[in-house]
Amino acid sequence: MKGYIGVWTSRKDMLQMEYKRALEFFAECGITTIIVGYLGSHAEYYRHIDLPVVTSKEEPPTLRDICKMAEDVGIKVEVVVEPKCMSLAKRAPEISVVDVFGNRGNIGCLSHPKVISYVQARIRDILENHEVTGIELDGAYIDMHPRMTNPRGQPGALYPYHHVAPESCFCKYCRSLAKEEGIDIDRIEETVKKITKISLELSSRNFYRAFDTFRGQYDMIRFIMKYPELIDWLNFRCKIISRFLEQIKRTVKAIDPNLTVSHDMLPPTWSWSIGQDYAGQKDYCDNYKIVFYHKRVGSFEVNPLIAIRDKIPDVNEDDIIELYKRLVGYEGPPSITYFSQHGFPSTNIYYELRKAREEVGPDYKLIAGIVGDAPATPTDIEEAIIMAAKGGADGFCLHTWYGRTPPSNYAAFGNKARELLMAC
Numbered sequence: 001m002k003g004y005i006g007v008w009t010s011r012k013d014m015l016q017m018e019y020k021r022a023l024e025f026f027a028e029c030g031i032t033t034i035i036v037g038y039l040g041s042h043a044e045y046y047r048h049i050d051l052p053v054v055t056s057k058e059e060p061p062t063l064r065d066i067c068k069m070a071e072d073v074g075i076k077v078e079v080v081v082e083p084k085c086m087s088l089a090k091r092a093p094e095i096s097v098v099d100v101f102g103n104r105g106n107i108g109c110l111s112h113p114k115v116i117s118y119v120q121a122r123i124r125d126i127l128e129n130h131e132v133t134g135i136e137l138d139g140a141y142i143d144m145h146p147r148m149t150n151p152r153g154q155p156g157a158l159y160p161y162h163h164v165a166p167e168s169c170f171c172k173y174c175r176s177l178a179k180e181e182g183i184d185i186d187r188i189e190e191t192v193k194k195i196t197k198i199s200l201e202l203s204s205r206n207f208y209r210a211f212d213t214f215r216g217q218y219d220m221i222r223f224i225m226k227y228p229e230l231i232d233w234l235n236f237r238c239k240i241i242s243r244f245l246e247q248i249k250r251t252v253k254a255i256d257p258n259l260t261v262s263h264d265m266l267p268p269t270w271s272w273s274i275g276q277d278y279a280g281q282k283d284y285c286d287n288y289k290i291v292f293y294h295k296r297v298g299s300f301e302v303n304p305l306i307a308i309r310d311k312i313p314d315v316n317e318d319d320i321i322e323l324y325k326r327l328v329g330y331e332g333p334p335s336i337t338y339f340s341q342h343g344f345p346s347t348n349i350y351y352e353l354r355k356a357r358e359e360v361g362p363d364y365k366l367i368a369g370i371v372g373d374a375p376a377t378p379t380d381i382e383e384a385i386i387m388a389a390k391g392g393a394d395g396f397c398l399h400t401w402y403g404r405t406p407p408s409n410y411a412a413f414g415n416k417a418r419e420l421l422m423a424c
């Protein structure tokens with residue numbers, strides 16, 4: 001049987017079931033690979049980096065223990081690497097992204113030499129000390145704005161402006177790269193500032209200005225033609241990520257060419273807004289994992305919609321979701337509340353895989369990321385992977401890191417994935 005059937009494990013869930021028993025259960029369900037975190041570190045890998053790196057000792061089971069247990073049941077291990085360096089950026093704000101107004105964000109900038117050195121050191125630490133098959137990059141990207149992950153209580157920003165004019169990163173390293181690339185960063189800065197300000201002016205009048213004039217995709221073309229420098233900006237941000245990925249790939253393959261780099265990508269519909277380019281970056285990764293946890297995505301993506309609703313209560317909330325759906329082109333959901341609780345219907349997974357396949361061609365490995373925890377049920381998971389397979393996925397990955405994934409969801413995932421991969 002070919003194919004990849006992976007699980008992004010939740011340590012809490014695994015320990016609850018007893019780690020060894022959980023792995024045996026995974027093997028019975030047909031799962032081929034687990035993706036785990038590495039909680040330890042070896043100080044000698046980080047000494048040359050001038051950053052407040054905290055080195056720590058692992059609690060059992062250690063990554064080495066996990067690799068041994070996995071090997072015993074024939075399961076491969078991939079280890080997550082977090083390019084965003086969020087906890088490091090908190091301790092050393094000078095490595096974080098800078099928005100168009102000069103504010104620091106909460107993630108590291110992937111142009112910053114210290115961030116690149118740290119991620120390379122982390123990779124060496126993992127791969128030189130453990131028997132694993134490769135790394136999974138937990139999303140190499142640049143925020144469209146610091147509110148991207150949208151914890152509640154953030155100021156709202158109007159669509160589509162905050163997506164099409166992403167406000168980071170204007171740090172000195174990104175600026176200097178822009179100059180090297182010959183793009184007009186000063187003009188871009190001016191335009192991004194102007195559009196970001198529009199996106200932050202929350203009034204019913206401004207909301208309906210967007211609602212009434214962005215009716216379909218042709219209206220977006222009209223807008224972009226007015227600001228062609230935004231295309232340079234969006235492409236340049238992808239270049240920053242490509243440059244980073246190229247260095248990561250070189251680091252991994254220098255250790256062992258058989259080790260793999262797997263990259264978590266947002267769906268093609270909006271991956272461009274964070275600097276991810278399916279066609280342009282495929283040479284730097286062995287495969288893409290498309291993060292499409294359709295039942296869960298609503299509970300994250302609803303926050304920016306709620307922020308708009310709370311700030312301008314005289315706007316009809318159905319119009320807020322209507323404009324959002326029009327822009328992303330997704331089917332469903334009918335209301336903000338429904339979206340929050342149920343996310344997107346699985347038919348969108350089919351279309352996202354189709355778009356991704358079109359971008360990367362027939363031979364590139366695409367793995368569909370499906371959410372495992374509640375409110376997803378075994379039926380939801382089966383439906384999602386059927387849609388992903390129909391759209392052209394070569395493998396599947398169940399995301400369970402939020403915890404509370406019932407055994408019936410793992411079984412439904414593994415069994416259905418095995419069946420679909422055997423059939424192709």
Ligand SMILES: [Zn+2]
Pocket residue numbers: 097098109110111112169170171172173174175
């Ligand atoms: Zn930067």
